Amino acid sequence: MSLLELKNISRQFGAIHAVEDVSFKIEPGEIVGLMGDNGAGKSTLVKMIAGNFPASSGKMVFDGREVQFSQPSDARRAGIEIVYQDLALCDNLSAAANVFLGREIMRSVGPFKFLDHRKMRERAAELFRELQSETRPRDVVKRMSGGQRQAVAIARTRLADAKLVLMDEPTAAISVRQVAEVLALIKRLKERGVAVILISHRMPDVFGVCERIMVLRRGHLVANKLASTSSPEEITALIVGAKAAA
Amino acid sequence: MNKSPDASNLDSVFSLSERSKLGEMLRSQEFWIVVAVLIIGAVVGMIAPRFLTSANMANILQNFCFTALMAIGMTPVIMTGGIDISVGSTLGLTGVLLGLFCASGYPFAVVVLFVLLVGTFVGIVNGALVSYLKLPPFIVTLGMMSLVRSQTLVVTNNQVVYDFGKAGDTLLALGSGSFLGVPNVLWAVIVSAVVMQWLLSMTKWGRYVRAIGGNENAARLSGIPVDRIKVSTYALLGAMTGMTAIFLVGWMGAATNALGQGQELQVIAATVIGGANLLGGFGTSFGAVIGSVLIEVIRNALLLAGVNPFWQGTFVGLFILFAVLLERFRSTRA
Numbered sequence: 001m002s003l004l005e006l007k008n009i010s011r012q013f014g015a016i017h018a019v020e021d022v023s024f025k026i027e028p029g030e031i032v033g034l035m036g037d038n039g040a041g042k043s044t045l046v047k048m049i050a051g052n053f054p055a056s057s058g059k060m061v062f063d064g065r066e067v068q069f070s071q072p073s074d075a076r077r078a079g080i081e082i083v084y085q086d087l088a089l090c091d092n093l094s095a096a097a098n099v100f101l102g103r104e105i106m107r108s109v110g111p112f113k114f115l116d117h118r119k120m121r122e123r124a125a126e127l128f129r130e131l132q133s134e135t136r137p138r139d140v141v142k143r144m145s146g147g148q149r150q151a152v153a154i155a156r157t158r159l160a161d162a163k164l165v166l167m168d169e170p171t172a173a174i175s176v177r178q179v180a181e182v183l184a185l186i187k188r189l190k191e192r193g194v195a196v197i198l199i200s201h202r203m204p205d206v207f208g209v210c211e212r213i214m215v216l217r218r219g220h221l222v223a224n225k226l227a228s229t230s231s232p233e234e235i236t237a238l239i240v241g242a243k244a245a246a
Numbered sequence: 247m248n249k250s251p252d253a254s255n256l257d258s259v260f261s262l263s264e265r266s267k268l269g270e271m272l273r274s275q276e277f278w279i280v281v282a283v284l285i286i287g288a289v290v291g292m293i294a295p296r297f298l299t300s301a302n303m304a305n306i307l308q309n310f311c312f313t314a315l316m317a318i319g320m321t322p323v324i325m326t327g328g329i330d331i332s333v334g335s336t337l338g339l340t341g342v343l344l345g346l347f348c349a350s351g352y353p354f355a356v357v358v359l360f361v362l363l364v365g366t367f368v369g370i371v372n373g374a375l376v377s378y379l380k381l382p383p384f385i386v387t388l389g390m391m392s393l394v395r396s397q398t399l400v401v402t403n404n405q406v407v408y409d410f411g412k413a414g415d416t417l418l419a420l421g422s423g424s425f426l427g428v429p430n431v432l433w434a435v436i437v438s439a440v441v442m443q444w445l446l447s448m449t450k451w452g453r454y455v456r457a458i459g460g461n462e463n464a465a466r467l468s469g470i471p472v473d474r475i476k477v478s479t480y481a482l483l484g485a486m487t488g489m490t491a492i493f494l495v496g497w498m499g500a501a502t503n504a505l506g507q508g509q510e511l512q513v514i515a516a517t518v519i520g521g522a523n524l525l526g527g528f529g530t531s532f533g534a535v536i537g538s539v540l541i542e543v544i545r546n547a548l549l550l551a552g553v554n555p556f557w558q559g560t561f562v563g564l565f566i567l568f569a570v571l572l573e574r575f576r577s578t579r580a
Contacts, residue, residue, distance in 0.1 A: 073469060088467045090460030092527035093453075101457055102468035104450055114448040 001064055003028045003195050004049070004164055009058035011044055018044040020219040022058075026164065031186060031196045033206035033227070036216035037239055042199050045216065046166050049197075050082045051075035063163060081157035082166040089141050089152060096124035096137035099155045127155040131188050133181070146174030147181035154185050157194075164195045171205050183209050203232040215239055215246075222246070275521030275572060276533045282565075283540050290547040297550045304429075310542035311431040312494050313509065317516040317534035318438045319486030322446065322479040324517055326458045327526025328376060328383040330480060332390035333487050333513055336368045337506030338398040340491035344417075345407030345501035354413040362488040368394060369484025373477030391510065398503045408500040421496020431493040435535060438486065442531035455479060459526025515562060516541055519569040540565060 002025040011019040019041040026032055036042045048055050051069030060067055062078055069075045072082070089098050100120045107116035124137040133151035135144070141152060150170055157165045167186070171179045179202075186209050189196055200206050206213060207227055215223040215238040223230075223238045223246040230246070237243035271277050291298040316333050323330050340361045347357040368390065375386045410417055423430050446452035454475045457465040466472050495501045518524060519540055520533025544561045 072467075084467065088461065088464035090457045090464050090527075092460035093457060097453065097457075101453075101465070102470050104453060106450070115450065115453060 002026060002061075003030075003063060005061040006049075007059040007061070009045070009048065009055045009060065011041075011048060011053075012056045017219050019048070019055075019216075022216075022219075022221045024214060024221060024224055026195050026197065028163065028195055029190050029193045030212065031190055031198060031210050033210035033213040034197055034199045034216065035201070035206060035213060035235060035239055039218075040216040040239075041219040042216055043168070044219075046082070046168065046197065046199060049075070049164075050080060050166055076160065076162075079161070079163035080166065081160055081162035081164070082168070083150075083153045083157065083170060084168055089149060091142040092140065094138050094140055095128075095135050095144070095148075095152050095155075096121045098141055098152050099124045099127065099137075099159055101156075103159065123159075124155065127158050130158065130192070131155060131185050133185065145178055147178035150174070150178075150182045151185060154189065158189075158192070162194060164197070165189060166197050166199075168199050169201065170198070171200060171202055179205065203235065206235075207232060217241055275569065276530060276536055278572060279519060279521075279533070279536045279540055279569070283536065283543055286540075286543055286547055290551055294547075294550040294552070297547060302546065302550070306539075306542050306546050307432055308429050308497075309546070310538045311429070311435045312490050313512050313516050313541060314435045314535045314538035315431075315438060315490040315493070316483070316487055316509070316513040317520070317538050318435070318442050318531045319483035320513050320517045321442065321520075321522055321529045321531055321534045322452075322455045323383075323483050324514075324522040324524060325446075325455050325526055325529045326476050326479055327462065327524075328476065328479065329514065329524065330369075330372060330387045330483055331384065331510045331514070332368065332372060332387040332394055333483065334506040334508060334510035335391045335394035335398065336365055336484060336487045337491050337494070337509060338503060339368070339394045339401075340365050340488040341495045341501045341505040342398055342402045342407055342503055344491055344495050345410060346401065348410035348413040348417060349407060351411050352413065354416040357413055358492060361492060362485050365484040365486070365488025365491070366481045367484065369480040369482065369487075370477060372484075373480030376480070377473035377476040395507070398505075402501075402503045404503060406500055406502045417492070417496045418499060419496075421493055421498070431497065434489065434493060439531040439535050446529075446531065451475065451478070456527060459523075459528070512538075512541055512562075515566050519565055521569075521573065523573065537569075 004026040007023050009019060009022045010017065022045065034042055034045070047053060051072045051074050054068060054070065062080070067078060090101065093101070105116045105119045105123070106113045107119070121137040128135045128137065128151060131151055131154060133148065135148045135151045141149060144152070170182050174182065183205060186196055186198065198206065198210060210227050213223065213225060213227050213230060213235060214221060215235060217239065222244070225246055234243065234246060238246055287297070296302055316337070320330065320333065343364055344357060344361045347360055348354070372387055372390055375381050376383045420430055425433055446455065454465065454470045457470060458472055458475060462472060494505070516537035517529065517534045518537070520530070520535070520537030522529030522533060541562055544565065545558055548558055548561065549555060
């Protein structure tokens with residue numbers, strides 16, 4: 001059974017057809033690259049999956065049930081987490097505090113409840129160990145590298161035990177060395193059985209970790225094929241429209 | 247490149263504390279302001295020996311409290327990236343209403359409750375305009391500063407309130423009394439500072455206050471009720487201002503309609519000198535207290551050293567600039 005299935009999903013904004021008649025399936029533990037030029041509809045598609053806004057038409061099945069998310073928290077509850085491009089972290093807080101933001105572990109003494117700093121640090125350390133990232137739970141995010149920030153953002157999704165993680169350009173703004181670190185993190189998610197949709201402009205990253213590549217052009221899904229049967233040249237041609245479909 | 251350290255190696259990384267406790271202290275703004283207070287005290291003590299007398303110390307410890315109480319309340323507001331410049335006016339309004347209600351014969355407890363509610367109400371209005379209508383906090387509270395000060399004049403009809411009726415005895419006893427040799431208002435500062443710091447570092451509310459100041463958008467995406475938390479910080483500051491009015495009027499024995507005029511600047515200065523960042527995200531209640539002490543020490547020291555009091559503002563101003571520079575220096579080096 002597929003983890004996520006989209007059937008004839010469309011979305012219009014007034015007269016603009018941002019996404020038109022898109023259908024695809026994502027299997028559990030699969031890493032899929034979603035590519036396309038600016039304005040091709042990638043963000044719109046991802047935002048529908050994440051529950052930011054509903055589809056104009058079409059059906060979405062997640063984990064065996066037909067779903068209609070009206071807000072991001074619905075999607076999150078179902079097991080879909082999104083890692084935002086700007087990461088949505090609080091620079092002034094520690095890595096552990098960021099991992100647990102909005103889902104703090106509390107300790108109660110009598111009628112009072114307060115933050116269990118130690119348990120949160122320990123649990124955060126466990127998650128970073130699982131991701132094999134050298135990120136210290138106590139460190140303030142402000143002083144972290146791009147790769148460590150990604151580790152914090154990804155640890156957030158692990159905390160929720162998400163089944164599907166949507167990643168929006170995770171390697172756009174970091175150094176080459178850290179890109180390798182982030183790609184390793186994505187593979188680590190796969191090992192845990194988590195499916196990942198990776199939105200990226202960077203061909204080497206997509207071919208480095210994705211098993212399957214989907215290409216959107218002007219709202220249409222023009223390709224959905226195994227990475228092993230394609231090439232960066234073919235994908236580029238599909239993105240810019242030199243090749244109609246594959 | 248793609249190094250994957252083994253598990254035992256990672257454990258040693260995790261257990262590393264980023265910096266020692268001593269290093270942490272040397273980097274904190276609060277520490278350096280304490281040092282500044284001690285240096286000023288030593289220097290002024292040599293010039294004017296009266297400064298170090300116990301009578302004068304008691305004087306300082308009484309005087310700084312009113313600013314400190316409000317600065318403790320101001321801390322979470324500033325931590326969320328907000329500001330409230332209406333607190334001086336709110337102090338005035340709650341002060342005269344306290345007097346008027348005492349004079350009309352209500353029991354003291356009822357008057358106290360009422361005054362706290364008025365302060366909270368002003369805070370809620372400020373907070374709601376800032377959070378739900380997304381208006382800039384500076385402008386909202388600037389408007390409120392004018393509105394509330396005007397209402398202070400309206401309700402008193404420009405008269406000084408000094409006859410507090412039956413509840414007056416309790417009010418004056420509270421304001422000028424002491425417990426175990428420590429003035430009541432200083433107890434209020436100590437308890438408020440401890441409770442506030444506990445709230446800031448041990449509760450979800452405190453964590454969210456900090457998070458909102460760090461990245462409001464991220465806080466929202468994490469499902470934090472950003473607007474309600476912001477309103478709560480302004481409401482709490484309003485209540486603390488009402489409480490300050492009770493101690494202040496009880497101590498002075500009269501409520502004038504100029505009560506608290508200009509005090510908002512002292513409160514904000516104290517909070518910022520103590521290490522709160524106006525951009526949000528940082529601050530402690532201890533910092534607010536020590537910032538208030540510094541301002542009062544400067545005022546008192548200049549008086550005793552025989553310096554023309556017109557110079558006070560210059561020194562307080564220099565310390566605000568010094569505090570901001572210190573903050574900049576710390577954050578770029580960190």
